[in-house]
Amino acid sequence: MTTPQLPGYEVAPWELRWRWLDLDALRRTESTFALSNGHIGFRGSFEEGEPSGLPGTYLNGFYERRPLPYAEAGYGYPEDGQTVVNVTDGKIIRLLVEDEPVDMRYGSAPRHERVLDFRSGTLRRHTEWVSPTGRRVRITSERLVSFTQRAIAAIHYEVEPLDGQAQLVVQSELLANEPIEREGGDPRVAAVLEGALVSDFAVGEGNRAVLGHHTRKSGLRMAAAMDHEVDAPGPIWTENRTEEDLARLSVATEVPRGHKLALTKYVAYGWSSQRSPQALRAQVEAALAGARQSGWRGLLDEQRAYLDDFWEAADVEIDGDAELQQAVRFALFHVLQAGARGETRAIPAKGLTGPGYDGHAFWDTETFVLPLLTYTVPDAARSALQWRHSTLDKARNRAAQLGQAGAAFPWRSINGEECSGYWPAGTAAFHVNADVADATARYLAATGDKEFEASTGLELLVETARLWTSLGHHDTHGRFRIDGVTGPDEYTAVVDNNVFTNLMAQRNLHEAAAHCELRPEVARELGVDEEETARWRDAADRMMVPYDEMLEVHPQSERFTRHAQWDFANTPPKNYPLLLHYPYFDLYRKQVVKQADLVLAMWLRGDAFTPEQKARNMAYYEALTVRDSSLSSCVQAVLNAEVGHLELAYDYLGEAALADLHDIYQNVHQGLHIAALSGAWIAAVAGFGGMRDHGGTLSFAPRLPPELSRIAFRICFNDSRICVTIRRDEAIYALLDGPSLHTSHHGKPIVLTQGQPITLPIPPPPQNPPPRQPVGRAPARRRLQPAPGG
Numbered sequence: 001m002t003t004p005q006l007p008g009y010e011v012a013p014w015e016l017r018w019r020w021l022d023l024d025a026l027r028r029t030e031s032t033f034a035l036s037n038g039h040i041g042f043r044g045s046f047e048e049g050e051p052s053g054l055p056g057t058y059l060n061g062f063y064e065r066r067p068l069p070y071a072e073a074g075y076g077y078p079e080d081g082q083t084v085v086n087v088t089d090g091k092i093i094r095l096l097v098e099d100e101p102v103d104m105r106y107g108s109a110p111r112h113e114r115v116l117d118f119r120s121g122t123l124r125r126h127t128e129w130v131s132p133t134g135r136r137v138r139i140t141s142e143r144l145v146s147f148t149q150r151a152i153a154a155i156h157y158e159v160e161p162l163d164g165q166a167q168l169v170v171q172s173e174l175l176a177n178e179p180i181e182r183e184g185g186d187p188r189v190a191a192v193l194e195g196a197l198v199s200d201f202a203v204g205e206g207n208r209a210v211l212g213h214h215t216r217k218s219g220l221r222m223a224a225a226m227d228h229e230v231d232a233p234g235p236i237w238t239e240n241r242t243e244e245d246l247a248r249l250s251v252a253t254e255v256p257r258g259h260k261l262a263l264t265k266y267v268a269y270g271w272s273s274q275r276s277p278q279a280l281r282a283q284v285e286a287a288l289a290g291a292r293q294s295g296w297r298g299l300l301d302e303q304r305a306y307l308d309d310f311w312e313a314a315d316v317e318i319d320g321d322a323e324l325q326q327a328v329r330f331a332l333f334h335v336l337q338a339g340a341r342g343e344t345r346a347i348p349a350k351g352l353t354g355p356g357y358d359g360h361a362f363w364d365t366e367t368f369v370l371p372l373l374t375y376t377v378p379d380a381a382r383s384a385l386q387w388r389h390s391t392l393d394k395a396r397n398r399a400a401q402l403g404q405a406g407a408a409f410p411w412r413s414i415n416g417e418e419c420s421g422y423w424p425a426g427t428a429a430f431h432v433n434a435d436v437a438d439a440t441a442r443y444l445a446a447t448g449d450k451e452f453e454a455s456t457g458l459e460l461l462v463e464t465a466r467l468w469t470s471l472g473h474h475d476t477h478g479r480f481r482i483d484g485v486t487g488p489d490e491y492t493a494v495v496d497n498n499v500f501t502n503l504m505a506q507r508n509l510h511e512a513a514a515h516c517e518l519r520p521e522v523a524r525e526l527g528v529d530e531e532e533t534a535r536w537r538d539a540a541d542r543m544m545v546p547y548d549e550m551l552e553v554h555p556q557s558e559r560f561t562r563h564a565q566w567d568f569a570n571t572p573p574k575n576y577p578l579l580l581h582y583p584y585f586d587l588y589r590k591q592v593v594k595q596a597d598l599v600l601a602m603w604l605r606g607d608a609f610t611p612e613q614k615a616r617n618m619a620y621y622e623a624l625t626v627r628d629s630s631l632s633s634c635v636q637a638v639l640n641a642e643v644g645h646l647e648l649a650y651d652y653l654g655e656a657a658l659a660d661l662h663d664i665y666q667n668v669h670q671g672l673h674i675a676a677l678s679g680a681w682i683a684a685v686a687g688f689g690g691m692r693d694h695g696g697t698l699s700f701a702p703r704l705p706p707e708l709s710r711i712a713f714r715i716c717f718n719d720s721r722i723c724v725t726i727r728r729d730e731a732i733y734a735l736l737d738g739p740s741l742h743t744s745h746h747g748k749p750i751v752l753t754q755g756q757p758i759t760l761p762i763p764p765p766p767q768n769p770p771p772r773q774p775v776g777r778a779p780a781r782r783r784l785q786p787a788p789g790g
């Protein structure tokens with residue numbers, strides 16, 4: 001696999017900096033420089049609105065319905081799709097210098113840089129611009145989407161003439177229904193909605209304005225408001241205009257050389273399916289009042305304090321590879337941004353950084369994002385699970401429509417209704433239900449959150465367990481089979497006994513039964529009796545897990561290992577991803593794996609495989625896995641590290657962490673790959689840290705790849721916080737605070753107590769022959785070239 005080496009980002013431990021102007025890179029940097037708090041998302045576009053790549057402002061859960069037409073419809077096909085809406089843009093601050101609009105396509109920019117600062121949680125910009133007629137100005141801006149005041153974003157913007165007095169006019173706007181460029185042919189790209197917002201009201205007064213809109217079909221309402229502080233050296237003239245889709249505050253003033261015009265813009269958003277336009281207006285005006293009371297400085301201070309706490313709980317330090325260190329922090333920062341303040345809304349596959357996948361959430365959340373959040377920001381994991389829980393009625397209805405008991409969560413959705421129009425790689429991917437249960441069980445074990453267990457967790461476990469007993473059946477040998485489903489690998493569909501699905505369902509059934517036993521009164525309220533838990537246990541105990549005795553590997557699903565092999569040698573690099581170049585029927589009947597499936601089972605259900613099986617399965621599936629999904633490399637990192645292929649694991653960690661900074665999938669402009677970014681943490685912590693949580697107990701088996709000299713990471717578990725430091729020959733475990741913790745190091749039980757770090761030697765890795773990947777699909781090797789002659 002090639003990683004295009006893009007110029008631009010500079011390597012630094014705590015920030016992402018892009019120096020000089022490169023308009024071709026605009027669309028991808030709008031994603032990487034996006035700011036979000038999980039509630040509001042601002043793409044990293046320039047304040048002046050143009051030039052722009054793919055302008056975007058998103059509100060979590062704010063979508064429009066659109067028809068899902070089928071050439072050949074069938075029973076149970078979803079009729080409506082949902083697409084995230086590019087809402088009223090509050091980022092825009094246009095600038096006129098004398099009578100020339102600042103537009104980076106014209107004139108020149110002798111200095112231009114943008115910095116995403118992972119500790120201040122802001123995007124800073126510093127531009128020196130020379131107009132086509134030679135006037136020079138310096139523009140600096142800093143913006144944030146507040147983690148502490150979740151309805152608020154703010155921008156501090158300054159302009160300074162560099163070559164003498166200049167008349168400056170700034171126009172700060174709220175702009176609705178911004179036009180977006182259409183891009184066709186790729187199913188991962190969002191549908192473009194034109195004129196999605198219908199005006200409800202537009203008011204402006206003084207330095208403040210509010211626009212209210214609703215969507216045409218989904219019946220959602222929103223309001224966006226702005227207010228400003230202006231600081232200028234001389235008298236200012238202002239005008240406030242509002243139209244249906246536009247509010248504009250214009251400020252004109254003369255600024256002498258050496259002085260600045262400064263504008264602080266506060267923006268508030270509110271949206272609802274229930275509240276009236278008046279109530280939404282009041283809501284955003286109240287949010288603005290709060291932000292004005294805190295002031296720009298106050299917002300900055302709160303943002304920093306929030307992030308200080310986050311890094312204290314979640315930082316991963318990496319010595320020996322500065323680019324990887326930066327990429328892992330970039331990843332952690334963006335995952336936090338995606339999940340921090342979602343609060344009962346989904347965490348979409350792209351977070352709120354772009355319109356890709358129509359803004360839908362998938363199993364990515366529970367399987368990739370929640371492991372990270374559970375052990376670092378457990379409240380955010382709780383909120384994400386509460387979102388699933390809030391959609392239970394829809395999931396029950398869907399299960400009933402499909403003729404099943406319990407709940408069937410959607411494969412892709414914004415509001416909880418199934419939006420996948422392609423059922424073989426959508427509804428048939430029933431494993432999403434076991435993934436929700438897995439994330440629930442993990443959260444419960446890691447937090448002991450009894451209130452959540454009673455109000456939310458148990459119901460999620462019970463309803464998903466019910467689905468499995470109705471979806472599967474006992475065969476004539478008594479084995480429990482789950483037939484006709486699709487596992488994580490979307491290049492194999494509608495199969496019998498997918499090992500991942502069956503093992504995850506097994507865990508789901510056992511966890512549901514165990515938690516019902518712990519909370520009999522809640523279980524009774526949910527209508528669970530002993531007979532039902534006995535049925536769950538029986539199905540789990542007799543779960544069918546196919547094994548190919550001849551090859552001594554697990555087939556990903558029954559009969560998989562008998563299929564023809566994909567002709568990798570004759571598949572040219574330009575034909576990847578295969579889904580855009582080959583028909584599904586051919587992919588489905590051959591041995592070619594889009595993304596970790598059986599290998600994922602060996603991570604999440606590692607307790608169901610022997611070390612020898614893991615090594616053999618790895619060798620087999622590495623050779624078939626093309627990683628056409630960004631969800632694969634981190635899992636391959638974890639298992640390669642476990643079976644002793646540490647260098648390969650290091651390459652996969654690099655691929656996960658750099659997925660977006662290197663634009664490996666060539667679609668970062670549609671938004672970041674949040675699961676891959678979480679995967680950077682997974683690869684570091686579960687891969688090189690060897691962290692597992694089977695059966696609710698934490699264990700570690702750390703090992704470093706030769707390229708790194710140290711990794712240190714932190715984990716919260718129940719009320720304890722620990723730090724694990726991995727060096728070449730030893731690992732150090734320290735309890736930072738909380739009660740003593742029982743864990744293990746390479747199978748040896750240890751008890752961590754405060755003030756008594758434990759240092760233990762790292763045993764040599766298992767020796768297994770190095771696996772091979774399909775031709776051209778090995779991960780990129782990021783090694784420093786030795787100096788000539790050296």
Ligand code: BGC
Pocket residue numbers: 349357362363364488490594595628629630631675
């Ligand atoms: C992957 C899915 C994933 C989706 C969204 C697809 O390419 O195959 O597993 O859920 O992307 O990230």
